[in-house]
Amino acid sequence: MRLANVAFICLAYIAILLAALGPVDVVRSGRMYVGFWYIAFVCRTAIFHLGILSLVAVVLALGLRQFRLAFFALPLLLVTLMPSVLATLQPIPSMIPPSNLRVMTYNAYWHNANSKDTIAEISHYEPDVVIIQECSPVLQSDLPIRLRSQYPYTYIGDLRGSYSSAILSKFPILGKPEKYAGHLRKGLPAVRVTIDVRGQEVALYNVHLFRPIPSRLGKMRKQLSVLRDRVVSETIPVIVAGDFNYTGLSKLHESMLEIGLTDAHDAVGQGRGTTWPKTTSIDWLPGFRIDHVYTSKEISPTSTRIGYGAGSDHRPLIVEMGLARKNLTIEQ
Numbered sequence: 001m002r003l004a005n006v007a008f009i010c011l012a013y014i015a016i017l018l019a020a021l022g023p024v025d026v027v028r029s030g031r032m033y034v035g036f037w038y039i040a041f042v043c044r045t046a047i048f049h050l051g052i053l054s055l056v057a058v059v060l061a062l063g064l065r066q067f068r069l070a071f072f073a074l075p076l077l078l079v080t081l082m083p084s085v086l087a088t089l090q091p092i093p094s095m096i097p098p099s100n101l102r103v104m105t106y107n108a109y110w111h112n113a114n115s116k117d118t119i120a121e122i123s124h125y126e127p128d129v130v131i132i133q134e135c136s137p138v139l140q141s142d143l144p145i146r147l148r149s150q151y152p153y154t155y156i157g158d159l160r161g162s163y164s165s166a167i168l169s170k171f172p173i174l175g176k177p178e179k180y181a182g183h184l185r186k187g188l189p190a191v192r193v194t195i196d197v198r199g200q201e202v203a204l205y206n207v208h209l210f211r212p213i214p215s216r217l218g219k220m221r222k223q224l225s226v227l228r229d230r231v232v233s234e235t236i237p238v239i240v241a242g243d244f245n246y247t248g249l250s251k252l253h254e255s256m257l258e259i260g261l262t263d264a265h266d267a268v269g270q271g272r273g274t275t276w277p278k279t280t281s282i283d284w285l286p287g288f289r290i291d292h293v294y295t296s297k298e299i300s301p302t303s304t305r306i307g308y309g310a311g312s313d314h315r316p317l318i319v320e321m322g323l324a325r326k327n328l329t330i331e332q
Helices: 002-021 031-045 047-063 067-089 115-125 137-146 214-232 251-258 264-268
Strands: 101-107 129-133 153-156 165-169 173-180 190-197 200-208 238-243 291-295 299-306 317-323
Touching: 002 031, 002 047, 002 067, 031 047, 031 214, 031 251, 047 067, 101 115, 101 238, 101 291, 115 137, 129 200, 129 238, 137 153, 137 165, 153 173, 153 190, 165 173, 165 190, 165 200, 190 214, 200 214, 214 238, 214 251, 238 317, 251 291, 264 291, 264 299, 264 317, 291 299, 291 317
Parallel strands: 101 129, 200 238
Antiparallel strands: 101 317, 129 165, 153 165, 173 190, 190 200, 238 291, 299 317
8 A cells, every 4th residue: 555655655746746847839740749748738637636635645644654755745736636625715806897708518418308497597697698509409499498588599410310409599690600720420408699789790619629639639729729710810709619528737728828718717717617527427536617608809707607507417617797988998
C-alpha cells in the first residue's frame, strides 16, 4: 500500500505537468501532436477528480506515518482543488448592470420522452430564449405546440438522434437559421440565428460539439475552429451556448476566451457549476461543467444558475445578462 501510494502521487504530478504543458492549437494536425493534445485534454478534464484522489492519498500517507510523502503531495491539493474552492468563494460583482435577457441552454437528451417535466422546467425558469441540444422526437413534436403561447418564434431542427436541436424565443427570429460546422451523416449539428431583442440584433449560436473520444477528436477540433472563425467575423453582439463537451479548464475553453468572449459562469457564477452527468446512479459523484454560455463584449452576464434537468442526463444552465442599448458598448 505504501508503494502504491507513492506511485499514485508521482503519476499525479506527471498528469499535472502534462495538463500544464498541453498544446493550445485547435487546428494543427499530426498524429504525435494530436495524441499529446488529447492526453493533456484528459488530464485537464480530470484535475478536480485527481485532487480528490490526491486528498485521499495524503490522508492515507498520514495514516501510514509517511509524513514526508504527505508533505510532498500537498502542492497537488493546491493545484487541483484550490481553483474549485476559490470558485465557491468567489464574490458576486458589486457593480452589476441590469439584466434584460435570460437565456437557458439545455441538452435535453435524445431519448427524452418526458416532455411534460421538461416543459415544466422551462416554464419554471421563464427564459427569454431556450437553446436545446439533443431535442428528442417527443420534444420536437411537443415543444412547438405546448409552448407556443410563451415562445411564438421557434426553430425545430429536422435531425434525429444526438444532433437534433431547437431554439425557442420570445423575440423575433430574423431570416433563416444557418446550419454549419461539423457534418454528421445527413445533417449539421450547429445552428446560428439572429434574434431581435427590443430593436437590437443579436447573433445566437446553438452548439453541440462532438464527444472528445479519439475517433472524433479531429471533428471536434474542426468544429471549434470553424465556430471561432465565424464568431470573430460577427459585427453584432454574440451569444454562443450549448454542450461543448469540455470543461472550463480545457485549452479549448481558453481558445474561446482568446477571441474576446466571456464565459458566464467564469464571470459571475459560484461553485463548480456542474451540468453533467445528471443520473440517478452516479448523481452523488462530482461531475463536470461541459455546458457553457459565452457572450461578446456588448453583453454582460449578471448571474447564473443550474437547473434540475428533468428527463435528461444534463442539467440546464440559465444565465441572466445585460444587453447594451443599440450602438452602445458596455464601456459607453
